[in-house]
């Protein structure tokens with residue numbers, strides 16, 4: 351059922367009294383459990399970045415519609431908060447089952463394994479065909495609207511699914527504390543209660559995972575939710591909302607509004623919204639952090655990054671080079687944990703040994719407009735390992751089976767109007783004062799730097815304003831331990847290029863990569879979406895006493 355996406359009926363009148371264009375499908379709003387057509391007369395096109403086709407349109411939610419979504423969440427809150435946590439968990443259990451059922455490739459892989467056990471001949475016939483990720487409707491939607499490869503889109507859903515699975519244990523996660531007999535006949539206990547209406551504002555780069563970082567944790571804690579997906583790729587969030595309702599989420603517990611700055615500002619200002627989760631750029635994040643905090647809300651903002659890898663001479667050469675290529679260029683570099691800077695220490699320099707690199711810029715470093723699809727146009731030694739491996743990557747539509755990276759989201763590559771393709775790009779001899787180093791590029795660009803020693807390399811990383819992630823590649827435990835202790839980054843990898851923690855931990859970006867004090871998911875995520883109430887109770891048969899006005903103390 352695609353009832354979240356419809357062509358407006360020819361009679362449908364927008365708020366300005368004009369008829370809506372019935373030729374383009376419009377993404378609906380989700381208000382009070384119904385997918386409804388917005389009356390907004392303004393919209394934003396959702397385009398396929400591989401082809402520039404308009405896939406759908408999102409309406410710029412009107413102020414009245416926004417208020418209706420918040421009202422629906424506020425009205426649903428008392429009933430949902432009073433629903434036993436075991437029932438809320440069961441909705442999540444069903445939700446994860448429905449997401450899994452959508453990920454048919456898991457079943458296909460199981461069928462292959464099973465058939466191999468029974469009949470190896472049969473599998474020899476089947477195996478040459480790669481798993482058909484196109485069967486996965488969520489992944490297909492992500493690839494269409496966001497551009498990443500189907501396999502990567504499948505991973506996007508899977509990493510979000512893990513958060514849903516984690517939320518299934520909310521009874522334990524939300525447990526309070528109890529101390530018996532803190533004073534004679536008196537016990538004290540604390541409970542974690544939901545906040546009320548919470549909101550989430552999402553970026554484009556993980557259209558499934560990031561909504562799933564937000565609303566499953568929030569609603570299983572007993573909150574109700576208003577979600578604003580990215581205006582660039584709202585489809586996955588809508589499909590997930592459809593599955594969540596099919597799983598039994600009551601009407602009004604999850605609501606979805608669309609738009610850009612105005613609807614975000616409405617979220618920041620609305621008195622009924624108690625907490626805001628944001629993931630995206632620093633510009634938007636710091637604006638939202640200050641505006642929503644000033645309105646008295648809790649805010650958590652995960653923002654931009656410049657993630658470094660430090661490579662010591664003793665590192666495993668082959669595994670490290672592969673890790674740099676995969677983490678630098680995977681998802682066309684559009685991951686907040688992409689490894690965008692490799693710092694080679696001392697003797698590891700010959701590893702890449704690029705004495706001379708010339709890059710043709712046309713307009714600064716931004717999206718390197720002269721790079722050609724599927725090949726590097728930088729002048730360099732072809733035999734060079736890193737470059738060789740980068741050159742071997744296939745840049746193509748994410749729908750094509752052998753694609754390693756798809757297009758980027760923005761249409762900023764003049765020669766490729768029909769697709770936002772940027773080839774894997776390596777810049778060598780980068781210095782800390784260069785623009786390409788200071789700013790987040792968020793494209794398939796790997797910067798190479800040099801450092802004399804591990805101390806120097808750590809200093810380079812620590813001086814950078816961002817603190818999302820950093821990794822070291824080494825076979826020395828002593829160096830790794832020094833790195834882990836001295837490095838100023840929230841998520842540290844030791845021979846692990848993308849150290850994104852599973853949901854029983856939290857996503858712990860720091861410095862300019864995070865604003866707030868309670869991180870996403872894990873224990874901190876539950877704390878963010880709940881407030882503590884501490885109860886002190888006295889149950890004893892007490893003889894009559896004289897009234898005392900002195901401060902009670904433990905007896």
Ligand code: NAD
Nearest residue numbers: 552553554579580610611614630631634652653654655686
């Ligand atoms: P973005 O900031 O442009 O958009 C994110 C959301 O904010 C969107 O819903 C958008 O509508 C809204 N928005 C954008 N500008 C706004 C403004 N001025 N006022 C109000 N609302 C605004 O980010 P993006 O381009 O969608 O995503 C890429 C960014 O997200 C990168 O910087 C990346 O590092 C970051 N990111 C961080 C993490 C993390 O966990 N640290 C994860 C994913 C992405």
